[in-house]
Amino acid sequence: xxxxxxxxxxxxxxxxxxxxxxxxxxxxxxxxxxxxxxxxxxxxxxxxxxxxxxxxxxxxxxxxxxxxxxxxxxxxxxxxxxxxxxxxxxxxxxxxxxxxxxxxxxxxxxxxxxxxxxxxxxxxxxxxxxxxxxxxxxxxxxxxxxxxxxxxxxxxxxxxxxx
Amino acid sequence: xxxxxxxxxxxxxxxxxxxxxxxxxxxxxxxxxxxxxxxxxxxxxxxxxxxxxxxxxxxxxxxxxxxxxxxxxxxxxxxxxxxxxxxxxxxxxxxxxxxxxxxxxxxxxxxxxxxxxxxxxxxxxxxxxxxxxxxxxxxxxxxxxxxxxxxxxxxxxxxxxxx
Numbered sequence: 001x002x003x004x005x006x007x008x009x010x011x012x013x014x015x016x017x018x019x020x021x022x023x024x025x026x027x028x029x030x031x032x033x034x035x036x037x038x039x040x041x042x043x044x045x046x047x048x049x050x051x052x053x054x055x056x057x058x059x060x061x062x063x064x065x066x067x068x069x070x071x072x073x074x075x076x077x078x079x080x081x082x083x084x085x086x087x088x089x090x091x092x093x094x095x096x097x098x099x100x101x102x103x104x105x106x107x108x109x110x111x112x113x114x115x116x117x118x119x120x121x122x123x124x125x126x127x128x129x130x131x132x133x134x135x136x137x138x139x140x141x142x143x144x145x146x147x148x149x150x151x152x153x154x155x156x157x158x159x160x161x162x163x
Numbered sequence: 164x165x166x167x168x169x170x171x172x173x174x175x176x177x178x179x180x181x182x183x184x185x186x187x188x189x190x191x192x193x194x195x196x197x198x199x200x201x202x203x204x205x206x207x208x209x210x211x212x213x214x215x216x217x218x219x220x221x222x223x224x225x226x227x228x229x230x231x232x233x234x235x236x237x238x239x240x241x242x243x244x245x246x247x248x249x250x251x252x253x254x255x256x257x258x259x260x261x262x263x264x265x266x267x268x269x270x271x272x273x274x275x276x277x278x279x280x281x282x283x284x285x286x287x288x289x290x291x292x293x294x295x296x297x298x299x300x301x302x303x304x305x306x307x308x309x310x311x312x313x314x315x316x317x318x319x320x321x322x323x324x325x326x
Contacts, residue, residue: 038260039250040250040251040253040254040260041254043247043250043251043254044251044254044255047251047255067240069236069240073232073236073239076236076240077230077232077239077240077243078243080240080241080243080244080247081243081244081246081247081250082247083244083247084206084243084244084245084246084247084248085247085248085251087202087203087206087244088203088206088207088210088247088248088251090203091203091204091206091207092207092210097201097203
């Protein structure tokens with residue numbers, strides 16, 4: 001399961017293995033783009049980074065956070081460009097894709113939709129049984145959306161089985 | 164010169180040959196996506212369509228309209244996803260890219276920034292000496308942004324020569 005947290009300067013990623021209840025981190029990090037290059041070349045850097053990740057880990061599914069646009073429309077529009085590129089790389093590799101709002105991710109991971117960043121970091125550390133917190137907020141958010149999707153998928157499978 | 168008018172349902176394109184004053188249409192059309200498929204697959208259809216165009220016409224430059232978000236933020240965000248994919252395909256093929264606002268395009272092509280769609284269609288027909296109007300608004304807008312860029316580039320070259 002691959003989680004992606006899009007951003008034009010930093011795109012976080014997290015790869016986990018999960019049965020829905022038990023999660024294990026395989027990789028996490030940030031694709032940083034060169035702030036001195038043009039926006040389209042930054043999009044190319046992000047696409048290349050994601051393609052490399054997909055090739056290496058061959059995830060069967062991916063989860064991406066929805067664009068939150070209440071804060072700043074210009075920032076949201078930039079992010080949407082990056083998100084378009086991320087969705088394209090997933091579609092190219094036939095990776096099934098799910099989308100979650102920040103609220104859904106926090107509710108799933110922390111149990112509270114308005115949780116602070118630090119609470120998300122602590123829960124991600126705890127759920128993945130990591131020796132320490134994931135330092136990068138972007139990588140941590142990517143892991144959180146991956147955990148959210150893994151948990152949801154398992155729940156819907158269980159509900160399906162009960163029906 | 165390639166002009167692109169992004170949209171998740173219809174992405175218009177126009178390819179012209181130009182010395183900055185005299186323009187000739189080589190191709191124009193619309194990449195239509197299947198409304199029944201998921202958004203990420205539509206992005207893939209658009210990327211494939213643009214890549215095919217770039218391969219066929221090998222444009223040395225491309226012009227894309229900026230996202231206009233005054234109307235509807237949700238629509239603008241969707242468009243920004245498509246635009247991200249378009250910019251990526253240009254960066255992948257090392258096609259130089261320029262961006263113009265709708266105001267700049269209309270000012271350049273019609274001479275009036277608040278021109279109606281029909282005025283743009285008429286001017287595009289006239290400037291390209293076409294026997295009839297370009298029926299598709301999306302293809303016409305793509306041709307308009309290509310003409311705008313060709314004109315601007317020539318002007319800046321001339322200014323450079325005079326200096």
